Amino acid sequence: MSTINLMADGQRIGRPLAADSARTRQRILDVARQLFAARGYESTSNRIIAEEAGLTTGAIYYYFDKKLDIFAAVHDDAQRTVYERFDAAVEGLDTFVDRLRAVLECAHDLNNEDPSLAQFLGSCRVDAARDATVAAAIANNRPGRHRSFFNDLISFGISTGEIDESQRDIHSALFRTITTGLVDAVSGDRAHHRNAVDGIMGLVEGRLVRAPGRAWPQPASPQEQPAG
Amino acid sequence: MSTINLMADGQRIGRPLAADSARTRQRILDVARQLFAARGYESTSNRIIAEEAGLTTGAIYYYFDKKLDIFAAVHDDAQRTVYERFDAAVEGLDTFVDRLRAVLECAHDLNNEDPSLAQFLGSCRVDAARDATVAAAIANNRPGRHRSFFNDLISFGISTGEIDESQRDIHSALFRTITTGLVDAVSGDRAHHRNAVDGIMGLVEGRLVRAPGRAWPQPASPQEQPAG
Amino acid sequence: MSTINLMADGQRIGRPLAADSARTRQRILDVARQLFAARGYESTSNRIIAEEAGLTTGAIYYYFDKKLDIFAAVHDDAQRTVYERFDAAVEGLDTFVDRLRAVLECAHDLNNEDPSLAQFLGSCRVDAARDATVAAAIANNRPGRHRSFFNDLISFGISTGEIDESQRDIHSALFRTITTGLVDAVSGDRAHHRNAVDGIMGLVEGRLVRAPGRAWPQPASPQEQPAG
Amino acid sequence: MSTINLMADGQRIGRPLAADSARTRQRILDVARQLFAARGYESTSNRIIAEEAGLTTGAIYYYFDKKLDIFAAVHDDAQRTVYERFDAAVEGLDTFVDRLRAVLECAHDLNNEDPSLAQFLGSCRVDAARDATVAAAIANNRPGRHRSFFNDLISFGISTGEIDESQRDIHSALFRTITTGLVDAVSGDRAHHRNAVDGIMGLVEGRLVRAPGRAWPQPASPQEQPAG
DNA sequence: TATGAATGAGTGTTCATTCAT
DNA sequence: CATGAATGAACACTCATTCAT
Numbered sequence: 001m002s003t004i005n006l007m008a009d010g011q012r013i014g015r016p017l018a019a020d021s022a023r024t025r026q027r028i029l030d031v032a033r034q035l036f037a038a039r040g041y042e043s044t045s046n047r048i049i050a051e052e053a054g055l056t057t058g059a060i061y062y063y064f065d066k067k068l069d070i071f072a073a074v075h076d077d078a079q080r081t082v083y084e085r086f087d088a089a090v091e092g093l094d095t096f097v098d099r100l101r102a103v104l105e106c107a108h109d110l111n112n113e114d115p116s117l118a119q120f121l122g123s124c125r126v127d128a129a130r131d132a133t134v135a136a137a138i139a140n141n142r143p144g145r146h147r148s149f150f151n152d153l154i155s156f157g158i159s160t161g162e163i164d165e166s167q168r169d170i171h172s173a174l175f176r177t178i179t180t181g182l183v184d185a186v187s188g189d190r191a192h193h194r195n196a197v198d199g200i201m202g203l204v205e206g207r208l209v210r211a212p213g214r215a216w217p218q219p220a221s222p223q224e225q226p227a228g
Numbered sequence: 229m230s231t232i233n234l235m236a237d238g239q240r241i242g243r244p245l246a247a248d249s250a251r252t253r254q255r256i257l258d259v260a261r262q263l264f265a266a267r268g269y270e271s272t273s274n275r276i277i278a279e280e281a282g283l284t285t286g287a288i289y290y291y292f293d294k295k296l297d298i299f300a301a302v303h304d305d306a307q308r309t310v311y312e313r314f315d316a317a318v319e320g321l322d323t324f325v326d327r328l329r330a331v332l333e334c335a336h337d338l339n340n341e342d343p344s345l346a347q348f349l350g351s352c353r354v355d356a357a358r359d360a361t362v363a364a365a366i367a368n369n370r371p372g373r374h375r376s377f378f379n380d381l382i383s384f385g386i387s388t389g390e391i392d393e394s395q396r397d398i399h400s401a402l403f404r405t406i407t408t409g410l411v412d413a414v415s416g417d418r419a420h421h422r423n424a425v426d427g428i429m430g431l432v433e434g435r436l437v438r439a440p441g442r443a444w445p446q447p448a449s450p451q452e453q454p455a456g
Numbered sequence: 457m458s459t460i461n462l463m464a465d466g467q468r469i470g471r472p473l474a475a476d477s478a479r480t481r482q483r484i485l486d487v488a489r490q491l492f493a494a495r496g497y498e499s500t501s502n503r504i505i506a507e508e509a510g511l512t513t514g515a516i517y518y519y520f521d522k523k524l525d526i527f528a529a530v531h532d533d534a535q536r537t538v539y540e541r542f543d544a545a546v547e548g549l550d551t552f553v554d555r556l557r558a559v560l561e562c563a564h565d566l567n568n569e570d571p572s573l574a575q576f577l578g579s580c581r582v583d584a585a586r587d588a589t590v591a592a593a594i595a596n597n598r599p600g601r602h603r604s605f606f607n608d609l610i611s612f613g614i615s616t617g618e619i620d621e622s623q624r625d626i627h628s629a630l631f632r633t634i635t636t637g638l639v640d641a642v643s644g645d646r647a648h649h650r651n652a653v654d655g656i657m658g659l660v661e662g663r664l665v666r667a668p669g670r671a672w673p674q675p676a677s678p679q680e681q682p683a684g
Numbered sequence: 685m686s687t688i689n690l691m692a693d694g695q696r697i698g699r700p701l702a703a704d705s706a707r708t709r710q711r712i713l714d715v716a717r718q719l720f721a722a723r724g725y726e727s728t729s730n731r732i733i734a735e736e737a738g739l740t741t742g743a744i745y746y747y748f749d750k751k752l753d754i755f756a757a758v759h760d761d762a763q764r765t766v767y768e769r770f771d772a773a774v775e776g777l778d779t780f781v782d783r784l785r786a787v788l789e790c791a792h793d794l795n796n797e798d799p800s801l802a803q804f805l806g807s808c809r810v811d812a813a814r815d816a817t818v819a820a821a822i823a824n825n826r827p828g829r830h831r832s833f834f835n836d837l838i839s840f841g842i843s844t845g846e847i848d849e850s851q852r853d854i855h856s857a858l859f860r861t862i863t864t865g866l867v868d869a870v871s872g873d874r875a876h877h878r879n880a881v882d883g884i885m886g887l888v889e890g891r892l893v894r895a896p897g898r899a900w901p902q903p904a905s906p907q908e909q910p911a912g
Numbered sequence: 913t914a915t916g917a918a919t920g921a922g923t924g925t926t927c928a929t930t931c932a933t
Numbered sequence: 934c935a936t937g938a939a940t941g942a943a944c945a946c947t948c949a950t951t952c953a954t
Contacts, residue, residue: 021934024934038358039358039359040268040270040354040358042268042270042271043270043358043359045926045927045928046927046928046929047926047927047928055935055936056935056936056937057927057928057929057936057937058929058930058931058935058936058937058938059934059935059936061928061929061930061931062934062935063934066928066929067928067929096437097437122412123354125412126268126351126354126412129266129416130266130267130268130271130351131267131271157437161438162437162438163436163437167427167430167436169419169423170423170424170426170427170430170436171427171436172423173414173420173421173422173423173424173427174423174424174427174428174430174431174436176409176413176414176420176424177406177409177410177413177414177424177427177428178405178406178409179409179413180408180409180412180413181404181405181406181407181408181409181410181412181413182405182409184350184353184354184408184409184412185404185405185407185408185409186401186404186405188357191397192401192404193401194401195397195398195400195401195402196398196401196402196404196405198398199395199398199399199401199402199405200402200405202395202398202402203402203431203432204431204436204437205437206434208391208395208398208399208402208432209324209325209385209390209391209432209433210389210390249916249917252917273943273944273945274944274945274946275943275944275945283918283919284918284919284920285919285920285944285945285946286918286919286920286921286946286947286948287917287918287919288946289945289946289947290916290917290918291917294945294946295945295946477913480913480914494814495814495815496724496726496810496814498724498726498727499726499814499815501947501948501949502948502949502950503947503948503949511914511915512914512915512916513915513916513948513949513950514914514915514916514917514950514951514952515913515914515915517949517950517951517952518913518914522949522950523948523949523950552893553893579810581868582724582807582810582868585722585872586722586723586724586727586807587723587727613893617894618893618894619892619893623883623886623892625875625879626879626880626882626883626886626892627883627892628879629870629876629877629878629879629880629883630879630880630883630884630886630887630892632865632869632870632876632880633862633865633866633869633870633880633883633884634861634862634865635865635869636864636865636868636869637860637861637862637863637864637865637866637868637869638861638865640806640809640810640864640865640868641860641861641863641864641865642857642860642861644813647853648857648860649857650857651853651854651856651857651858652854652857652858652860652861654854655851655854655855655857655858655861656858656861658851658854658858659858659887659888660887660892660893661893662890664847664851664854664855664858664888665780665781665841665846665847665888665889666845666846705937705938708938729922729923729924730923730924730925731922731923731924739939739940740939740940740941741924741925741940741941742925742926742927742939742940742941742942743938743939743940744925745924745925745926746937746938746939747938750924750925751923751924751925
């Protein structure tokens with residue numbers, strides 16, 4: 001613990017006397033997430049992962065059997081982080097709209113804290129669609145986690161009466177569209193992401209489009225009218 | 229579905245007796261669009277394009293100077309097709325909501341007619357984000373066309389009074405989110421795409437989420453209540 | 457003859473009504489000589505020869521069976537031109553030194569008239585050394601012509617008493633060295649070529665290097681002392 | 685003379701037990717020098733370099749980033765070797781003629797020891813003339829070294845009075861012609877090279893050509909009459 | 913005569929992966 | 934734990950050549 005190998009200056013470490021295996025592994029995952037997010041699976045070479053992590057390509061193989069395993073590990077990490085936060089965000093909220101708002105705000109916060117997280121998950125969906133072996137590598141946990149979270153959210157909306165049971169599939173497709181769009185279209189720009197989140201809530205609360213010749217609809221419930 | 233010895237119309241190829249240059253070029257563009265859409269730019273090799281088009285790799289270079297030029301040509305094709313249809317779809321409609329519905333229905337129709345169109349454009353956005361040279365190759369016309377179309381649509385909504393001027397940026401980000409989401413999340417499945425389109429219009433018309441304890445809001449204007 | 461296809465402006469000719477086969481063939485040889493001279497055999501593609509000659513690659517094959525045949529034809533042309541001039545230059549001169557001077561001046565004039573001639577012959581020697589099939593293609597006439605011309609010149613020098621019989625091989629190697637050097641080292645620059653020719657004659661006539669502490673030697677024969 | 689499984693010293697290669705990186709790199713440079721000399725830059729494929737060095741093409745790229753870098757490295761090696769020997773050869777000699785003779789003898793010795801050295805440098809000049817990227821790759825040190833060495837030699841001759849100042853450019857062009865000729869015309873044959881060197885010194889010392897009807901000139905200065 | 917379309921072998925180069933040390 | 938050396942299959946692209954028209 002007294003022999004931490006400083007990497008801040010980007011200098012290559014030699015052969016550290018007490019290298020911390022877990023820390024090196026995490027370093028690989030961190031740089032890999034950013035690289036996969038920015039360039040995709042195929043265009044991210046092991047060489048550049050190794051370089052950015054201050055290693056040689058060979059060393060990577062001490063931690064992961066193959067490139068695909070790095071990708072899967074990065075995915076598991078990201079997936080866990082996101083849904084732990086989502087779960088925490090909706091906890092204790094009583095209405096579907098509140099929970100929806102909480103999830104969107106949470107997504108916005110996450111995107112601000114570490115843009116590579118959302119970007120990786122978006123990139124990852126593309127790579128899975130493009131390459132069956134990539135899809136297989138993350139199949140164990142990916143769509144399930146996303147789908148079940150939002151299906152639960154819809155079920156909750158039905159239970160509160162805010163959503164009609166007959167509209168379940170429509171809501172499901174809508175969620176997929178919107179969450180994907182948030183990640184793919186605006187996660188790279190904070191202001192756009194903010195606007196998109198506001199827009200979604202505006203649509204949901206009917207504050208965004210009025211019929212021609214009509215006044216704006218009254219807010220759904222006066223005590224929770226948003227300022228924006 | 230390999231097309232090594234047969235063209236789409238069943239004509240023999242190989243050392244064709246009366247080779248139709250334009251048709252071969254279009255065949256290259258067609259298979260390239262599908263391959264780029266499915267596997268992305270980098271993972272689509274010239275070899276597989278050639279194979280699917282019933283040619284050898286060398287022959288590709290008779291029609292295009294380099295791989296990137298194929299990509300750019302496919303993109304121009306797709307871009308032109310989509311926005312010609314979009315322009316036609318909104319023509320003569322008097323309200324923003326009508327135009328929005330028309331655009332979404334048009335997108336849905338296009339997606340049914342040739343799923344590779346939307347998929348390519350979505351794939352293409354990803355490839356441009358991942359690789360600067362790809363971005364440069366389509367820079368002349370890509371974001372402009374999309375952005376200007378939807379900006380015009382928003383302006384129209386403002387002119388009719390359906391959208392508040394102050395919300396322009398929010399609508400802009402929302403459109404980007406939704407159109408991207410439609411392409412990236414549900415264009416591969418007709419039913420999902422249908423549901424997503426219905427969901428968006430449902431949100432816009434306030435038919436999708438009600439406040440707890442409230443009745444569904446009345447349709448915006450009775451005479452134009454949508455059936456779906 | 458009234459329908460000459462003007463090429464001066466570099467415009468591609470269509471399908472000339474009365475194409476002159478011999479003239480086209482010569483055009484190919486002319487551009488090929490310059491290209492082979494500048495870039496060598498291997499780096500000169502049929503495509504660029506065709507382009508520069510205002511043809512397509514296919515058309516080349518009407519005139520020549522293969523690329524190597526173009527090279528051989530260019531070589532025969534150049535070889536003939538040079539040695540006809542050399543033969544004419546030495547004719548009627550009575551001393552070896554006069555003949556040598558005449559040959560060098562002739563080489564200098566040729567180099568000024570069409571630099572691609574000497575350059576091609578230099579280039580050609582290199583290509584023959586580098587590639588056995590190229591060597592074979594010009595074997596019928598190449599080294600023979602050069603060698604026999606200069607061997608004759610040496611024999612003439614022996615017959616006049618200017619050269620000692622025992623030095624024949626030395627003169628032979630020296631000629632090869634000097635003529636190759638002129639082509640390879642200085643044919644690209646008129647002034648350098650001029651200086652080199654003057655230098656060779658200066659050496660031969662003993663005007664270029666004196667022993668330290670000695671005066672310049674008297675000119676070999678007063679009546680023909682060169683001005684330069 | 686393929687060296688697929690055996691190195692020059694008979695050591696086994698392949699997946700070597702104690703791979704000596706520096707030795708492998710030198711082996712690449714050695715075979716590359718011979719191949720570049722014999723076939724030129726363009727016609728020497730990485731595949732054949734690798735084969736002759738007992739490697740696969742991929743392995744080459746562990747040592748050099750690109751083919752041109754191999755060429756540049758070979759060139760630097762050869763350049764250094766030659767001019768170190770030339771510098772040593774002329775050191776301590778008092779007259780221009782002695783120095784010239786020493787340089788030519790040194791060139792002859794080098795050519796006997798490793799013919800590929802001179803041949804590469806000749807080949808290299810041709811490749812640089814033919815291809816601008818090759819020229820650029822060796823631009824840092826090539827013509828400078830050659831030119832400055834011989835310019836210094838001429839200056840020395842002027843300082844001793846053996847050369848007239850006004851003839852500097854002529855000597856310079858002559859040196860370029862002769863050294864190029866030695867390499868390009870006769871370096872492939874020891875006897876020819878020997879004869880050419882003797883011929884040059886014979887010319888310089890006025891022993892090679894006499895005026896018709898005159899006796900051979902007396903040696904320049906009795907005490908330093910050359911044996912050869 | 914000449915074109916236009918195509919082939920197939922070749923090029924330099926990159927990459928995931930292996931493994932002795 | 935990590936390196937350094939190597940493999941072999943892939944990739945984008947070029948080229949001499951062919952041949953129906």
